[in-house]
Amino acid sequence: xxxxxxxxxxxxxxxxxxxxxxxxxxxxxxxxxxxxxxxxxxxxxxxxxxxxxxxxxxxxxxxxxxxxxxxxxxxxxxxxxxxxxxxxxxxxxxxxxxxxxxxxxxxxxxxxxxxxxxxxxxxxxxxxxxxxxxxxxxxxxxxxxxxxxxxxxxxxxxxxxxxxxxxxxxxxxxxxxxxxxxxxxxxxxxxxxxxxxxxxxxxxxxxxxxxxxxxxxxxxxxxxxxxxxxxxxxxxxxxxxxxxxxxxxxxxx
Numbered sequence: 001x002x003x004x005x006x007x008x009x010x011x012x013x014x015x016x017x018x019x020x021x022x023x024x025x026x027x028x029x030x031x032x033x034x035x036x037x038x039x040x041x042x043x044x045x046x047x048x049x050x051x052x053x054x055x056x057x058x059x060x061x062x063x064x065x066x067x068x069x070x071x072x073x074x075x076x077x078x079x080x081x082x083x084x085x086x087x088x089x090x091x092x093x094x095x096x097x098x099x100x101x102x103x104x105x106x107x108x109x110x111x112x113x114x115x116x117x118x119x120x121x122x123x124x125x126x127x128x129x130x131x132x133x134x135x136x137x138x139x140x141x142x143x144x145x146x147x148x149x150x151x152x153x154x155x156x157x158x159x160x161x162x163x164x165x166x167x168x169x170x171x172x173x174x175x176x177x178x179x180x181x182x183x184x185x186x187x188x189x190x191x192x193x194x195x196x197x198x199x200x201x202x203x204x205x206x207x208x209x210x211x212x213x214x215x216x217x218x219x220x221x222x223x224x225x226x227x228x229x230x231x232x233x234x235x236x237x238x239x240x241x242x243x244x245x246x247x248x249x250x251x252x253x
Contacts (some may be wrong), residue, residue, distance in 0.1 A: 012085035127170030
């Protein structure tokens with residue numbers, strides 16, 4: 001898909017990957033970009049990019065769907081939806097039920113809420129593009145981040161199913177699956193110092209993720225893998241699951 005003259009929505013757009021996507025998309029001269037985030041700073045970002053900003057909690061199904069309906073009413077059609085909002089929870093079996101629920105609601109159910117509105121809308125319009133920011137943790141895993149990795153696996157399954165169900169009906173689905181990205185969410189995790197095993201493939205700037213995403217959307221690739229090593233890892237996982245599990249165990253501090 002070419003982004004020129006398209007109407008685009010991005011969630012989690014106040015900072016990080018979402019903000020970088022918005023900044024990169026502007027150069028493609030879309031018709032409109034609507035930015036959504038729970039952080040009021042989304043208004044500042046939107047103003048800088050001559051876009052529309054909306055403060056909304058994607059965990060709140062009704063409020064989120066109402067905002068999406070409002071944008072559809074304003075723009076008439078949505079061509080690309082970037083379901084980018086996410087949260088990262090570190091911990092293992094010590095994670096509380098409330099923490100599990102919050103992670104589930106952002107990393108999985110926000111995509112579901114959006115799909116309920118946008119898939120029928122796109123079908124009525126003869127097509128569209130649904131991009132989910134998943135994570136390499138959804139393809140592989142992430143030691144020390146049990147709820148994050150589990151919900152990202154679920155998000156990948158959702159992306160696959162949407163592609164299976166609607167790919168022949170004019171709706172393209174992509175799963176953006178980077179490893180570590182230089183965002184506020186990653187910077188605040190103190191365990192990720194330069195000597196930590198998870199750092200071995202490096203931390204990519206959000207701007208690089210945005211550029212890779214534009215290229216992936218242009219090619220309409222299901223998997224968008226900014227860290228090229230990830231393809232090798234998922235191939236190794238498929239070929240020998242036990243050896244892969246043994247290798248990942250070695251990443252546990």
